[in-house]
Amino acid sequence: MFGSVAAKIKDAEKIVFVTGAGISQESGISTFRGKDGYWRRYDPMQLATIEAFYENPKLVWEWYEDRRRTILAARPNAGHTAIAELAKYKEVIVLTQNIDGLHQRAGSRNVYELHGSIIRIKCTACTFVENITSGFDVLPPKCVCGSILRPDVVWFGEPLPQHVWADAIMHAQSCDVMVIAGTSLLVSPANSLPFYAKQNGATLIEVNPERTVMSDEMDLSLRQTSAAILPQLVSLFK
Structure with a gap:
């Protein structure tokens, strides 16, 4: 071989x-670019940019929560x-x-x-970072500092x-x-x-x-x- x-x-x-x-x-x-990939079914500009997140953080969080449940169930x-x-x-x-x-x-x-990692969250304002395994009662979740939390992943346009x-x-x-x-x-x-x-x-x-x-x-x-x-x-x- x-x-x-x-x-x-x-x-x-x-x-x-x-x-x-x-x-x-x-x-x-699912892959992102294959025939059944995520980006075939969703517009990445509505789900994976910081601009989209601030425009509709609840929508983005709902999508990432769904993905995270799928990932945590995988082996x-x-x-x-x-x-x-x-x-x-x-x-x-x-x-x-x-x-x-x-x-x-x-x-x-x-x-x-x-x-980055879908099982980590970080604050959009302070230095808070933490792993998560369970869902949130309210979306988008808030940090103890009062700012919105986000998935600790790299979005389009981010370094x-x-x-x-x-x-x-x-x-x-x-x-x-x-x-x-x-x-x-x-x-x-x-x-x-x-x-x-x-x-x-x-x-x-x-x-x-x-x-x-x-x-x-x-x-x-x-x-x-x-x-x-x-x-x-x-x-x-x-």
Whole structure:
């Protein structure tokens, strides 16, 4: 399956995974850009911008509450658990665009959430941040300071958390193998991470049922799902 790059994988000291919505699709969480994706059914400009939030915070919160219930009901799949298991053999870093927390629930420890987390909230005015697992009696919820709370996710037009992004670049630049799993590589700046790795001479492996805009840059492209392929990656070390 991994052919000519198998030796490089086995010899690697550090493996970085860049993951997107596709890896969680098999856990029942819709992707954003696929044929059944969220953005096919909703206007992102009405749900995922700070302007939309301030215009109608109740609508945005209702949508995110619905998404959060779906996510909390989901379970990590074989792709998530394979990444966690690989950490028994190699240094493994996960740079994820997902906000669902499934990597952590599968057992991965070194996870950098580029786009935030749907199970965290933060205040729009003060420094309050907290994880949540239950719903709110009133939407939009208010902070103790009296300001509106919002999901701790990155919306369109907002920058990534700079400390998280700086660490992501550092890990991309220092890995031996980068596995890009379940992402279309259309979203900037996360789609620049493979280039940081390639500049360091890392082996690039793409796991995606469909061709992506960066397929030609890959050392190996595997046209299957993460749940099908990643357990086979772990088997190289058993």
